[in-house]
Structures are given as C-alpha cells and as structure tokens.
Amino acid sequence: MKPILSTALLALTGALVAVPSFAQPAENPDACLTAFDPAADYFPQKADVEYAENFTVAYHGSYKVVTVVEPSPGAPSETYVLLQCGAPLPELPAELAGAPVIEVPVATIHSESATHFPMLEAIGMIDRLTGVSSAAYTTTEAVIAGAAAGTIIEFAPTFTIDVETVIDGEPALFMTGGFTTAEHGQLADAGIAVVANAEWLEPTVLGRAEWVKYIALFFNQEGEAATAFDAIDAQYAATMAEVASLTEGERPLVFTGAASEGIFYAAGGRSYVAEMIADAGGRYIFADNDDTGSTGLTDIEVMLDEAAEAEVWINANSAYRTLADIVADDPRLAALPAAQAGAVWNYDRITSPGGGVAYFDLGVLRPDLVLIDLVKIFHPEVMADRPFTFYRPITVE
Numbered sequence: 001m002k003p004i005l006s007t008a009l010l011a012l013t014g015a016l017v018a019v020p021s022f023a024q025p026a027e028n029p030d031a032c033l034t035a036f037d038p039a040a041d042y043f044p045q046k047a048d049v050e051y052a053e054n055f056t057v058a059y060h061g062s063y064k065v066v067t068v069v070e071p072s073p074g075a076p077s078e079t080y081v082l083l084q085c086g087a088p089l090p091e092l093p094a095e096l097a098g099a100p101v102i103e104v105p106v107a108t109i110h111s112e113s114a115t116h117f118p119m120l121e122a123i124g125m126i127d128r129l130t131g132v133s134s135a136a137y138t139t140t141e142a143v144i145a146g147a148a149a150g151t152i153i154e155f156a157p158t159f160t161i162d163v164e165t166v167i168d169g170e171p172a173l174f175m176t177g178g179f180t181t182a183e184h185g186q187l188a189d190a191g192i193a194v195v196a197n198a199e200w201l202e203p204t205v206l207g208r209a210e211w212v213k214y215i216a217l218f219f220n221q222e223g224e225a226a227t228a229f230d231a232i233d234a235q236y237a238a239t240m241a242e243v244a245s246l247t248e249g250e251r252p253l254v255f256t257g258a259a260s261e262g263i264f265y266a267a268g269g270r271s272y273v274a275e276m277i278a279d280a281g282g283r284y285i286f287a288d289n290d291d292t293g294s295t296g297l298t299d300i301e302v303m304l305d306e307a308a309e310a311e312v313w314i315n316a317n318s319a320y321r322t323l324a325d326i327v328a329d330d331p332r333l334a335a336l337p338a339a340q341a342g343a344v345w346n347y348d349r350i351t352s353p354g355g356g357v358a359y360f361d362l363g364v365l366r367p368d369l370v371l372i373d374l375v376k377i378f379h380p381e382v383m384a385d386r387p388f389t390f391y392r393p394i395t396v397e
Contacts, residue, residue: 033086036062042084045223050233052210054201057217062087064104065096066217071196072180078196082217102193105219106172110155113177114138114361115199119212122228122365123221131155131169133177136354138361144352163187173218203292205272205367206233212365235368236279239375242382243281252378254282255307255338257294258317259330264297273315276367280374281382285310304332312377313338314345318357320394344394345377359390 033042042062049056058065064082071078081101083089089101110131111117117140120126126142133156135147146152155165161183166174167190174187178198188194195218199211209232216225243251254277257266267273268291269284277284285306289295297303307313313336320326326334326344338344347370350358363370369389376383377391 033084036087038062042087043220043222045220045226047213047217047222047225049210049213051204051207052199052202052214053207054198055211055214057214060090063090064217065099066195066214068196068198070201071176071198072178073201075180080193080195084220100188100193100195102173102195102218104217105221106193108169108171109173109175109218110166110169110171111175111177111197112156112161113175113197114140114143114356115177115364116175116197116215117143118362118365119215122212123216123219123224125215125219125221128219131166131171133157133159133161137356138354139350139352139356139358140361144354161187163190166192175215199364203270205275205370206236208272208364209233209367232366232368236371239368239371239383240279243375243379246281246379248283251281251283252311253285253309254312254314254378255285255303255310256313256315257303258315259300259333262298262300264300264303265294266297266303267315268293268295276371276374277314280371280378282312282374282378300330300332304336307336307338310336310338311341312343312345314347314374314377314391316344316346316394318346318348320344320346322394323396326394339394340396342393342396343377345391346394347373347390349388349390349392363390 040061043059043064046059047057054069056067062084065079066082067077067079069077079096079099081092081096081099082104083101085103107128108130109128111129112133114137117138120129121140129143129152131153132143135144135154138144143152147154153165153169155162161181163183163186166187171192174192174194175197176184176194178200184194197211199208202208210229212229213225216222255266256273257264266286269286269289270292274284274287286295317329323334323339326339333339347359348357372383372386373388373391376386376388
C-alpha cells in the first residue's frame with residue numbers, strides 16, 4: 001500500500017468512476033440476536049452468484065455454509081459455517097463437523113490482498129479493516145490514511161506474516177490472498193478465523209469482480225454487494241455492446257507485454273487480458289495460446305514477427321514514458337509499427353507514492369472501467385466522451 005495520495009488525485013479517481021462508487025456506509029448490521037426463532041430466516045438478502053466459480057454459499061435460516069472450491073492453486077476445498085451472532089449453534093450435518101464456525105457479522109478483518117479493499121469500500125465495510133499485509137501497494141485512500149494514522153496495522157511488510165502482530169491485533173476474521181502458508185495454520189491454532197479468498201483463480205473478469213459478494217457474506221451485506229456488482233455487470237455489458245457489431249477488419253490487432261532479462265512476457269491467450277481485448281473489440285496476436293496467465297517467449301524474434309502487423313501495444317514496460325525509452329530498452333521494439341505510431345499504452349495512470357497501481361486493486365472490482373479504457377484505445381471514436389481511468393499513452397516525443 002502506499003503513502004497518502006493527494007486529495008486532488010483521489011477526487012479525480014472518483015470522477016473517473018462512471019457508475020456509483022458504492023463507498024457509502026451501509027446500514028449498521030452489528031446487532032446480535034436477543035431472542036431466537038428457529039423458524040425465522042435471518043438472512044433475507046441472499047447472494048446470487050452468477051459468474052464466480054470458485055465459491056458457493058447455501059443459506060439455512062440462522063447460518064450460511066460457504067465453500068471456497070480452490071483456496072490456493074491445487075489445494076482442497078475449504079468450508080466455513082457463518083452463524084448469525086446471537087443464534088445458538090445448530091446441529092450440523094456430519095460433513096460440516098470439522099468446519100470452522102464464524103459468527104457474523106464480523107466486527108474486524110485483517111486482509112492479505114489489496115484487491116479486497118475496494119470491495120470492502122463497495123459494501124461500506126472499509127472501516128472494519130484493521131490489518132493489512134503492507135501499506136505500500138494500494139491506491140485505496142482509506143487504507144493509506146489508516147496505516148499512516150496507526151489505525152490499520154501492517155502484519156507482513158517484508159512479505160512474511162508476523163503471527164504475533166496478527167494475534168495482538170485480535171481480528172475477528174483473517175482473509176488470505178489466495179495462497180496457503182504455514183502462518184495461516186498458526187493463526188488458526190491461535191483461535192483466529194482464517195478464510196481463503198482466491199478471486200484471482202476465477203477464469204473471467206466478472207467472476208473475479210463478483211467476489212465482492214463473497215466478502216459481503218461475512219458482514220451480512222449481500223444487498224449492498226448485489227447493488228454494487230449489478231451496476232458493474234450492466235456497464236460491462238453495455239460497453240461490450242458498443243463494439244459487438246464490428247467486423248473482423250474493424251477490430252485492431254493487439255499485442256501485450258514487456259521484455260525482462262531476454263524473455264518477452266505476454267498475456268496468455270486464455271488470460272483476463274486476452275478476454276478483455278476481445279470484449280473491447282480487438283484481436284489478440286496470441287489468441288490461440290492456451291496459457292491462462294502470462295506466456296514467456298525466450299525468442300523475442302518470434303514475438304517481433306507476430307507483432308509486426310499489430311496496430312496497438314498495451315501493458316508495456318511501466319518505465320516507458322516516451323518512444324525514446326523504448327529505443328533505449330530495445331530498438332527492435334521501438335521499430336514496431338505500434339510504437340512508431342504512438343499506439344503504446346500502459347495501465348499505470350493512477351499510482352500511489354509507495355508503488356501501488358490502481359489497475360491491480362480497483363481494476364479487479366471494476367473491469368467495466370478497464371473495458372471502457374480498452375475500447376477508447378482500440379476505437380477512440382466510439383467512446384470519445386469518456387475519460388481514461390487506468391491507461392496512459394507512451395508518447396512518441
């Protein structure tokens with residue numbers, strides 16, 4: 001996460017968000033039950049999961065059964081019982097005998113990933129965040145300010161969880177970033193509720209964004225999450241519709257990535273980036289590639305041959321500011337038609353002094369805004385009245 005961003009920059013960020021910011025506090029759901037009715041439904045607002053494939057939820061009157069299918073790559077599923085505060089523990093079926101029971105709504109949360117912060121803001125629960133891995137890599141103002149003021153602690157500034165710091169912080173919930181570590185087991189042994197969040201394993205961008213509904217489950221904020229996500233989903237669909245009728249010849253050829261130590265890393269053909277290039281009305285040069293993440297090309301000449309006809313280059317080296325920077329890095333890349341035409345773009349328009357990039361935190365929740373940026377890049381005449389949120393051009397001069 002990072003030092004505090006200027007008020008002006010944060011105001012600009014808000015202005016770029018075309019649908020509601022969802023940052024208004026939700027109705028306080030903190031009251032525990034003082035009387036229990038076994039026939040009552042204590043969760044009248046229920047999550048309806050449409051795109052996300054890596055978590056499920058089932059409602060049972062006074063408790064929810066939440067399952068993360070793959071908590072980290074290759075790991076077995078994990079299931080949690082979320083019990084309405086004040087309700088007695090029900091008789092659970094045998095398959096839930098070992099599942100952690102977590103009273104909801106939770107009062108405080110420690111989070112390992114900056115992608116969670118915009119989602120907490122979206123459901124009005126950012127004030128429940130009391131611990132983060134580091135305050136160096138986020139653009140979420142409330143987190144930056146909280147870390148500076150000492151109201152939000154940093155429990156892994158060197159990338160390893162300080163177990164004692166977390167225990168001393170006494171969070172009601174510790175949410176992982178999609179990887180399993182030995183420290184998670186130590187925290188669970190100390191009585192802290194540890195739950196997985198692996199939104200990054202979702203195969204689609206809307207699936208990732210829909211994890212706002214997962215986070216909301218622990219705060220009984222399903223209604224707020226649905227409102228936030230439905231607006232994102234609608235704007236994404238409306239933006240896709242703007243370019244859906246374009247012919248193949250009207251869709252620019254696009255390539256992505258940057259070189260590092262002799263290897264050119266491009267987005268895989270089944271990655272989020274490839275998905276959004278297609279949705280934004282572009283054609284990806286590596287669309288036939290099967291990688292879901294990045295793909296490394298050890299022979300840069302292969303990439304240069306593939307990119308020779310490309311009209312646009314996105315997600316380039318973040319150090320690039322002008323064509324001269326590309327020339328200094330690799331004259332072969334600078335000679336590509338996209339570079340010569342000034343059609344090189346990067347996603348770091350909004351950053352924080354600590355090195356955070358909004359594309360990597362806010363962008364997970366707001367693929368609709370990322371898509372608008374890409375449509376503007378590929379088809380500037382289509383959305384000429386819309387400002388850029390995440391992307392900036394690398395200039396020729």
